[in-house]
Amino acid sequence: MDELSTKPYLIRAIYDWCTDSGLTPYLHVRVDGNTRVPLAYIKNGEIVLNISLQAVNNLHLGNDDITCSGRFGGAPHQLFVPLDAVIGIYAKENGNGLVFQGGESAGAASKDATSDDEPPEPPASPRPHLRVVK
Structure with a gap:
C-alpha cells in the first residue's frame, strides 16, 4: 500500500487553526497548466489566494x-488548485503557517537555497506588522 501524503492534512490543520484563531488563511500557489485561477492576478507564475470563509x-x-468559488474584481471565478501546486498556507496577519519543501511544490526557492539547515522564511505580508505601543 502506498503511503498517504501528509500535505492535505497539514493544509487542513493550518486552515482550521487560522479560522479558529480569527486569522485570514492565505494559500500560496504555483500556477501551471492544471491550475485554474484568474490570470490577471498571477505574478511570477504564482498567486496568493485568500481562502477565508468570508x-x-x-x-x-x-x-x-x-x-x-470566489470573486475577483467583482467577477465570479471557479478555482481549482492541485495539491502539487500548493507552495504554502499561512495566516495573513502574522505569517505563521507552513511552506512545503521538496518536489515541485517548493518551486525555485528550494533550488536557490544555500543550506538545508536554514528554515524557510514565511511569506511577506502585504501590510507591516509594527504597531505603536504606549
Whole structure:
C-alpha cells in the first residue's frame, strides 16, 4: 500500500487553526497548466489566494485538490488548485503557517537555497506588522 501524503492534512490543520484563531488563511500557489485561477492576478507564475470563509464559497480542501468559488474584481471565478501546486498556507496577519519543501511544490526557492539547515522564511505580508505601543 502506498503511503498517504501528509500535505492535505497539514493544509487542513493550518486552515482550521487560522479560522479558529480569527486569522485570514492565505494559500500560496504555483500556477501551471492544471491550475485554474484568474490570470490577471498571477505574478511570477504564482498567486496568493485568500481562502477565508468570508472570501470564498464552497471551499473543498480535498486530498488531491482544493476547489472553491470566489470573486475577483467583482467577477465570479471557479478555482481549482492541485495539491502539487500548493507552495504554502499561512495566516495573513502574522505569517505563521507552513511552506512545503521538496518536489515541485517548493518551486525555485528550494533550488536557490544555500543550506538545508536554514528554515524557510514565511511569506511577506502585504501590510507591516509594527504597531505603536504606549
